Amino acid sequence: MNVRTLCLGILYFGEATGYEIRKTASEGGFSHFIEANYGSIYPALTKLTQDELVTMREEVFSGKPSRKVYALTDQGREALKAALNEPLRADIFKSEFLFLSLYADLLGTERLTEIMKQRRADLRNELTRLHDAMGQCDHPGSNFAIGYGIALTEAALSYMATHAASASGLQVEPARAAE
């Protein structure tokens, strides 16, 4: 799923500026399964406007920075539909954390425990963020997606809790084997 479709998708819920689109994608309820930054969003919006899939209205206030508000056109809605009907791609999951965990014996206890601690903190933050997002919206599709995120984050957290001991265990094992 490319940035174009992402923009169309977010604009489906209502008009927005590039700034707001990025915020929704990187901090809002969508952020756990989507990524996008300015460098890709702004050019995409320009292109989308040229293609007449969105309209742009510039709001200028004297003194204030002007904002460009984008809105979906009928063509844009059709383009979104078309994109949604294309063959579904598999999820992408890349985790440096899990990659690192494979090399626990190269890492040293200190860094390893630091990493495990950090990860649990990150997961707790993510969970809070998701609960907030859930509270702020009653759209059924969003609730399904956010609920999914909550379920997985809770599972991760609980796995970390039951395997906290393994953090050191991972590291000690090779030495034990040598005894």
Added chain:
Amino acid sequence: MNVRTLCLGILYFGEATGYEIRKTASEGGFSHFIEANYGSIYPALTKLTQDELVTMREEVFSGKPSRKVYALTDQGREALKAALNEPLRADIFKSEFLFLSLYADLLGTERLTEIMKQRRADLRNELTRLHDAMGQCDHPGSNFAIGYGIALTEAALSYMATHAASASGLQVEPARAAE
């Protein structure tokens, strides 16, 4: 984490060909948190050989396709360590499936149920694959990573099960609201 580090990491567990590295990354126990294909692996291995982080030995059998077996050098092991000690990047998770679920009302019941069914099948397959991988290795780091994958996949599956009804629910909701 780039393909270079990935190659070093896989070679840490023993020598391998480019073909085998790709297989480990895309089908083996690592595949749920890593991705890599030939187009990036082969050039990376060539570069790594030039930089003397790995050695290459060509095995030629008359009639058979020759294979190039790569192995980590001491320098390579150090480079891996260095890479592992760099600041840890956040996980990347992108899901077209969850994105689609936001637009259930645009999708039509047929496609929606099809997608939900497919996803549950995919998750079951993934779970089987992970259990197999777990059975085939007793390295503690790998077990931690695979166990993590199993925990999350099970959570996803169980979420799908309890929200299977929502598949149609998602779709029906807007219509209900209009009644």
Added chain:
DNA sequence: GTTCACATGTAACAGGTTACATGATTGG
């Protein structure tokens, strides 16, 4: 007065993906 949130955009660059190109061996 300084930091944070709002707000837009460009350009160079890195990185990886897809498709192409080729060929042997093994098992059904």
Added chain:
DNA sequence: CCAATCATGTAACCTGTTACATGTGAAC
């Protein structure tokens, strides 16, 4: 005989990331 698996590699392309560049208003 045909499909799958083993096996290597290139080149064009796309896509997105990072860093840069700039400026206002509000809150603390």
